[in-house]
Amino acid sequence: MSKALETILEIDLSALTHNFNYLKSKLQPQTKFLAVVKAFAYGSDSVEIAKHLQKLNVDYFAVAYTQEGVVLRDAGITTPIIVLHPQSVNAQTLIDRCLEPSIYSAHVLSEFIKTAEAQSQKKYPVHIKFNTGLNRLGFKNNDIESLVASLKKTSSVKVKSLFSHLVASEDANESEFSNLQIERFKTIAKNFEEGTGIKPWLHMCNTSGILNYPEAHFDMVRSGIGLYGFGNSIEEDKNLKPIASLKSVISQIHEIEKGETVGYNRAYTSQGVERTATIPIGHADGISRIYGNENGFVIINGEKAYIIGNVCMDMIMVNITGINCKEGDEVIVFDATHTASNLAESAHTISYEILTAISQRVKRVFLPE
Structure with missing residues (x-):
């Protein structure tokens, strides 16, 4: 797996082969x-x-x-x-x-x-x-x-x-x-x-x-x-491998005081001294506004960082208070471990929707077999 230095959709062709072969194994030869x-x-x-x-x-x-x-x-x-x-x-x-x-x-x-x-x-x-x-x-x-x-x-x-x-x-x-x-x-x-x-x-x-x-x-x-990579059940998901990983990077970190607001329409208000990270991905890239206001999250150094405020066209802001991270660190939107289903469920939707929404302006990186 490559480390994201920008927003990328990484596609694992080995996982695609695995899924194809697994599903084929359920069929009669003819x-x-x-x-x-x-x-x-x-x-x-x-x-x-x-x-x-x-x-x-x-x-x-x-x-x-x-x-x-x-x-x-x-x-x-x-x-x-x-x-x-x-x-x-x-x-x-x-x-x-x-x-x-x-x-x-x-x-x-x-x-x-x-x-x-x-x-x-x-x-x-x-x-x-x-x-x-x-x-x-x-x-x-x-x-x-x-x-x-x-x-x-x-x-x-x-x-x-x-x-x-x-x-x-x-x-x-x-x-x-x-x-x-x-x-x-x-x-x-x-x-x-x-x-x-x-x-x-x-x-x-x-x-x-x-x-x-x-x-x-x-x-x-x-x-x-x-x-x-999705079998529509917890049991079958274990037998399949999500082929796509959506990754990004921390562009900037802010420290904000209690009572300060974040993003358009001042949708989020800090409850104390907090740290936020700005990520270069937004609703024009497929991260819908439904994921804003703590309905969705990303993973930074193994920790959940919730999206705060309204999702912007080209950016999201996440709460990184208590997370050990710095500008330039990788951000996982979804991958084989923290799947698109997990993110989708947080906003009461389905994996199909978030997968098919990923904009074609997001760079595709293919991992060969």
Whole structure:
């Protein structure tokens, strides 16, 4: 691990390999693995993460939006890529860049077929999204008849997979609903296969689904947060390694008197003679204002230093009273020991949010295997 002399996001590719291999170990040999690298690979670096996973022979990638897929193609990624939430306006770009759309509505299907036929495409791979309870995107079981009718009218597309999304696969209290979703998906797959005479791949499990519902692994699984080191439970977190460490440095130390205030709007008032440290990271870097006013903390020389006052755009101030430190000392925002989950919990949010919020102006440093 390197010592931070400025604000950096350090990314451990060995940890990524470990997480990939651990999650793969939960699968049958024939089950394919789709790596989710949307949102800049959960705030790390989608290109470098995808390049590394491509070397590990991952079967598929998924991104949320078309432009994310374009970035990967421009970087030389050749592994198949599903775009989970394409917009109809991007149909031509999808085809031009060999990106495979998730088709989640009759409108998206119609528009994509129109573009594919205009380009004389034959059997262009698409993936049909079904809604089994998340109520976010997707066809429902009663849409199958009209969906099949539309597909039978064209040879421009070929359904490569059917998929759905578990609502609460990490929550044991919701296992009844998760099992209901799995059964709904099986029924959908059966009805679709009977209507079309084809048998596409099936996939439904996210990271927690991989770990908790092996009976629903089907032909492929999708993992996002697990690859980045979080298993959505204390037990599984022990088996995974967070790949990202957000580090910074103490820019300046102040000693303030009782009654003095710190930061914008005088949000913090000193209770006595106190020492504060200013850190060069703020809400423009992904440290939201919700972490201010002692809701969040950093680690300095092994000690918690709480964020005081309001988070600024480019800086935070922390209380270092009683902490042995000096200007230039390293600051840990999160790492493999003091994780993003720990910080997120302090502000009543989740690791996904803080990871994906890390600004691209923060320097990325990659630790090789």
